[in-house]
Amino acid sequence: MSQRFKLQINQLPVVEIDAGSSLTLLEHLEQSGIEARYHCRSGFCGACRSVLHAGNVEYINEPLAYIRPGEILPCVCRVKSDLSLEH
Amino acid sequence: MRYSTFNQTNVNPLGEPMFFGNPVNVARYDQQRHSIFEKLIEKQLSFFWRPEEVDVSRDRVDFQAMTDSEKHIFISNLKYQTLLDSVQGRSPNIAFLPIVSLPELETWIETWSFSETIHSRSYTHILRNLFSDPGKIFDDIVINEHICKRATDISKYYDDLILHTQLWQIHGEGEVTVDGVTYDATVRNLKKKLYLTMNSVNALEAVRFYVSFACTFAFAEREMMEGNSKIIRLIARDENLHLTSTQHVINLWQYGDDDPEMKEIAAECRDEALAIFTSAVEQEKEWASYLFENGSMIGLNKEILCQYVEYIANMRMQAIGFEPQYKQNSNPLPWMNKYLVSDNVQVAPQESEISSYLVGQIDSEVSAGDFGDFDL
Ligand code: FES
Ligand SMILES: [Fe+2]
Numbered sequence: 001m002s003q004r005f006k007l008q009i010n011q012l013p014v015v016e017i018d019a020g021s022s023l024t025l026l027e028h029l030e031q032s033g034i035e036a037r038y039h040c041r042s043g044f045c046g047a048c049r050s051v052l053h054a055g056n057v058e059y060i061n062e063p064l065a066y067i068r069p070g071e072i073l074p075c076v077c078r079v080k081s082d083l084s085l086e087h
Numbered sequence: 088m089r090y091s092t093f094n095q096t097n098v099n100p101l102g103e104p105m106f107f108g109n110p111v112n113v114a115r116y117d118q119q120r121h122s123i124f125e126k127l128i129e130k131q132l133s134f135f136w137r138p139e140e141v142d143v144s145r146d147r148v149d150f151q152a153m154t155d156s157e158k159h160i161f162i163s164n165l166k167y168q169t170l171l172d173s174v175q176g177r178s179p180n181i182a183f184l185p186i187v188s189l190p191e192l193e194t195w196i197e198t199w200s201f202s203e204t205i206h207s208r209s210y211t212h213i214l215r216n217l218f219s220d221p222g223k224i225f226d227d228i229v230i231n232e233h234i235c236k237r238a239t240d241i242s243k244y245y246d247d248l249i250l251h252t253q254l255w256q257i258h259g260e261g262e263v264t265v266d267g268v269t270y271d272a273t274v275r276n277l278k279k280k281l282y283l284t285m286n287s288v289n290a291l292e293a294v295r296f297y298v299s300f301a302c303t304f305a306f307a308e309r310e311m312m313e314g315n316s317k318i319i320r321l322i323a324r325d326e327n328l329h330l331t332s333t334q335h336v337i338n339l340w341q342y343g344d345d346d347p348e349m350k351e352i353a354a355e356c357r358d359e360a361l362a363i364f365t366s367a368v369e370q371e372k373e374w375a376s377y378l379f380e381n382g383s384m385i386g387l388n389k390e391i392l393c394q395y396v397e398y399i400a401n402m403r404m405q406a407i408g409f410e411p412q413y414k415q416n417s418n419p420l421p422w423m424n425k426y427l428v429s430d431n432v433q434v435a436p437q438e439s440e441i442s443s444y445l446v447g448q449i450d451s452e453v454s455a456g457d458f459g460d461f462d463l
């Protein structure tokens with residue numbers, strides 16, 4: 001069985017995703033059914049800003065929007081571990 | 088302190104703050120204190136577009152079919168955007184260039200302002216297509232009270248910073264009296280004015296366009312004014328990048344990653360900066376009331392538009408360290424997002440009404456005659 005990551009988004013029930021998923025974290029947020037915030041979907045506007053409480057992500061494009069401590073830009077990163085975040 | 092267009096003191100660009108250090112001398116980007124600004128320059132250049140590449144000719148029919156209240160909404164928004172971009176096409180240059188100290192930031196400011204001039208030219212492109220004489224529309228911008236009220240609020244911080252900088256350049260550090268009025272032209276006070284100006288520009292880029300964007304995209308949802316909507320999408324993409332730059336500047340100050348004195352000033356001026364933001368939000372809501380005073384348009388009304396402004400404002404306040412001030416945390420106009428995705432806006436060459444596409448502009452055929460009497 002392929003490895004799964006657990007996503008804890010806001011206070012919602014945990015969702016599981018495939019560890020090898022090529023989707024961005026933003027796309028997973030959308031699939032989880034929450035109302036995702038976004039504009040550019042390419043890392044420069046900052047509209048998708050979220051707070052990462054635990055876990056790791058990997059950027060697939062360099063984020064240009066300012067990232068305050070603890071924040072991530074879901075539109076340009078992939079999930080690399082179990083995550084807990086506030087979107 | 089006098090401005091020099093080529094400061095001959097040898098300065099270490101890595102040790103300079105963003106503003107009020109030494110004037111920039113060599114435009115060099117091999118070593119950068121804040122390399123983000125060069126990345127923004129590259130992004131902005133990659134966004135380059137020309138209004139003439141977008142075919143707006145079909146909009147004329149749509150415009151003629153609009154109700155009077157819809158025409159009022161459409162034209163008023165264009166006037167307001169014209170004002171915003173008139174200010175933004177010049178002010179960052181005039182206000183920030185004399186006091187900037189990093190080459191990458193200096194060039195970003197110039198690139199940013201330049202992109203605003205493209206926005207300005209696009210309004211003429213749109214209006215020329217709708218009216219045989221767009222003159223009256225432009226003339227009204229400086230006499231329409233609803234627009235003028237905003238104009239003052241938008242330009243006053245810039246104007247104040249510019250005046251104090253000029254006094255400081257001519258008379259030097261300290262108090263200076265001109266025509267019986269005494270001004271505080273100390274660097275500390277100038278930095279404070281800079282902080283407030285940057286917050287005012289940030290609020291402009293963050294919320295001031297969005298009432299107008301929402302109306303444009305609401306027309307586009309009904310498949311109306313699609314040429315115009317394409318232009319506004321290109322503008323919205325640029326504005327989001329401009330906003331990112333002001334957010335970077337403000338955050339770099341707040342976190343003490345630039346000039347330590349600016350960190351103090353950011354803390355000192357926090358309430359004032361918040362008030363600048365909330366008053367921009369209130370003005371945009373007032374603008375929504377003015378737009379809909381003769382009736383609304385399909386898909387939008389004043390209430391929902393005000394909710395959208397609050398939703399956008401909340402996100403953008405958090406980006407510079409403020410608590411969200413409004414209760415609107417969900418997006419009341421979900422269809423807006425698709426017009427703001429950056430990949431969705433490409434100008435297709437075949438849509439262009441003119442034959443000279445950007446990429447086709449470089450004439451690769453060189454004939455012997457082109458060299459004239461050039462001898463080796
Ligand atoms: S949607 Fe623009 S940065 Fe993520
Ligand atoms: Fe603009």
Ligand SMILES: [Fe+2]
Nearest residue numbers: 175292326329
């Ligand atoms: Fe702008």
